[in-house]
Amino acid sequence: PWCPYKVLAEGSASGRLCFRTPARGFQCSARACRAHRSPGGALVANVLRNGSVLLQWAPPSPAAGLRGFALNCSWDGTYTRFPCDSVELGAACRDYLLPEAHGSVRYRLCLQPRVSPPRPAPPAHCVEFRVEPAAMRDIVVAMTAVGGTICVMLVFICLLVAYITENLMSPAAGAPRRA
Numbered sequence: 001p002w003c004p005y006k007v008l009a010e011g012s013a014s015g016r017l018c019f020r021t022p023a024r025g026f027q028c029s030a031r032a033c034r035a036h037r038s039p040g041g042a043l044v045a046n047v048l049r050n051g052s053v054l055l056q057w058a059p060p061s062p063a064a065g066l067r068g069f070a071l072n073c074s075w076d077g078t079y080t081r082f083p084c085d086s087v088e089l090g091a092a093c094r095d096y097l098l099p100e101a102h103g104s105v106r107y108r109l110c111l112q113p114r115v116s117p118p119r120p121a122p123p124a125h126c127v128e129f130r131v132e133p134a135a136m137r138d139i140v141v142a143m144t145a146v147g148g149t150i151c152v153m154l155v156f157i158c159l160l161v162a163y164i165t166e167n168l169m170s171p172a173a174g175a176p177r178r179a
Contacts, residue, residue, distance in 0.1 A: 002021065005020065005096065006087065026095070036127050042125040044056045047131055052097060053129075055127075066113060068113075070089075071089060071112075076106040106130050
């Protein structure tokens with residue numbers, strides 16, 4: 001049950017053959033991720049809270065002559081669409097993990113089944129999604145922690161000033177006065 005795959009960098013025709021274990025039985029829970037489905041539901045992009053994306057799909061029917069899958073990726077920039085690395089997946093693969101996706105960027109992933117000739121290739125299934133920016137969450141948590149620390153420090157400073165004012169600045173009772 002290994003999934004062989006090859007990542008092809010932009011503009012490259014060769015890549016290193018890798019293997020990964022499939023994530024069988026993975027279910028996207030509302031607290032851990034958000035699921036986006038392609039029209040027809042054949043391809044699902046599970047966007048996880050850590051910024052990675054687990055793609056899942058069912059085998060095409062009929063599966064006779066299936067040689068594998070081609071996964072194409074692109075994302076929208078401010079003014080243009082940029083291609084991501086393409087991936088060639090073996091016929092046994094039913095999922096693929098994109099380890100790092102950019103936050104606040106609209107992705108479009110298309111999965112094209114590859115079949116042996118003379119069969120025509122089934123249509124590609126595409127899914128679009130946007131990854132929640134993890135950095136903003138981290139900044140909000142950090143700023144809340146820093147703000148709370150500053151408040152505690154201000155309270156201590158106020159108490160210290162009150163103590164100094166009360167005990168050191170007022171004349172001591174019973175001290176002799178000069179005439």
